[in-house]
Amino acid sequence: MAATPKYLTGDGAGIKEFIDKFDTFLFDCDGVLWNGDHVYEGVPETISLLKSKGKRVVFVTNNSTKSRQDYVKKLEKLGIPCDAEDVFGSSYSAAIYINRILKLPPGKNKVFAIGESGIETELASEGIPFIGGTDPNFRRDITPADFEGMANGSILDPEVGVVLCGLDFHINYLKLALGFHYVQRGAIFLATNADSTLPMHHAFFLGAGSIMIPVANAVGEQPTILGKPSQAMMDAVEGKFQLDRAKTCMIGDRLNTDIKFGIEGKLGGTLHVLTGVNQKADWDREDAIAVPAYYADKLSDLLQGA
Ligand SMILES: O=C(O)[C@H](O)[C@H](O)COP(=O)(O)O
Numbered sequence: 650m651a652a653t654p655k656y657l658t659g660d661g662a663g664i665k666e667f668i669d670k671f672d673t674f675l676f677d678c679d680g681v682l683w684n685g686d687h688v689y690e691g692v693p694e695t696i697s698l699l700k701s702k703g704k705r706v707v708f709v710t711n712n713s714t715k716s717r718q719d720y721v722k723k724l725e726k727l728g729i730p731c732d733a734e735d736v737f738g739s740s741y742s743a744a745i746y747i748n749r750i751l752k753l754p755p756g757k758n759k760v761f762a763i764g765e766s767g768i769e770t771e772l773a774s775e776g777i778p779f780i781g782g783t784d785p786n787f788r789r790d791i792t793p794a795d796f797e798g799m800a801n802g803s804i805l806d807p808e809v810g811v812v813l814c815g816l817d818f819h820i821n822y823l824k825l826a827l828g829f830h831y832v833q834r835g836a837i838f839l840a841t842n843a844d845s846t847l848p849m850h851h852a853f854f855l856g857a858g859s860i861m862i863p864v865a866n867a868v869g870e871q872p873t874i875l876g877k878p879s880q881a882m883m884d885a886v887e888g889k890f891q892l893d894r895a896k897t898c899m900i901g902d903r904l905n906t907d908i909k910f911g912i913e914g915k916l917g918g919t920l921h922v923l924t925g926v927n928q929k930a931d932w933d934r935e936d937a938i939a940v941p942a943y944y945a946d947k948l949s950d951l952l953q954g955a
């Protein structure tokens with residue numbers, strides 16, 4: 650049984666001790682910093698407090714819809730200045746994996762992407778050719794010619810060697826059918842992340858993990874996940890930021906991604922904030938998927954450690 654998480658809210662001394670324990674904080678974004686475009690109160694001040702104490706702050710998000718550059722713009726707009734170098738998203742993680750780990754053979758190195766512009770930008774940043782994504786040719790009803798062309802392979806691009814599925818706000822039968830046919834013909838099945846829901850507008854919506862299910866169900870296999878809690882992502886983050894894992898803390902709102910990511914990555918600590926997907930009852934149970942080392946009502950409670 651994991652140790653009982655330490656509750657930080659209201660305990661100024663405990664918060665100061667918590668902050669002093671680490672030199673790097675990996676921040677999840679959705680549900681920790683903000684809900685959609687609504688930044689939680691006190692978050693910008695909390696990030697600047699940590700930076701004023703010489704702490705390194707890295708944003709590690711499973712949201713595949715935005716590139717690192719998109720995140721810099723969103724963070725700055727919400728009062729959290731940062732560089733693209735400080736952001737590590739699931740689309741970037743997938744692009745690194747495809748380009749530097751998979752090493753696809755020439756002629757089979759194209760990606761069929763189900764997702765938004767973030768996936769396209771990050772694949773392009775690693776020089777990976779792709780089709781799909783936000784291409785309007787795929788945002789339409791399937792036609793009889795499409796069925797015929799998939800069945801006989803005539804409309805399938807022979808260079809596609811990977812199907813990469815992320816969060817796609819324009820999902821449809823045509824894209825799912827193409828993903829299924831590419832995987833059936835041997836393409837490697839990858840997903841940016843498997844989050845079941847996306848916190849937005851103070852409610853929950855379908856997450857990337859709920860978009861890829863039709864393809865996974867049809868092909869009868871689960872994709873390799875490249876976002877949290879994947880340790881391929883942790884290894885890439887460690888390599889890029891030269892982390893001292895013992896002095897690194899993961900701060901997140903979702904147990905099966907953020908907290909699991911930190912625990913399996915053997916980080917020095919994990920902090921669960923209750924503003925996003927999971928609540929205390931989700932880890933205060935025998936069969937909890939992950940139990941954090943610390944928890945707080947909201948991120949800005951760390952301001953008590955100033
Ligand atoms: O469905 C998704 O892709 C996720 O809910 C989402 O975007 C998670 O982002 P994070 O909490 O990792 O910033």
Ligand SMILES: [Mg+2]
Binds near residue numbers: 678680925
């Ligand atoms: Mg989150």
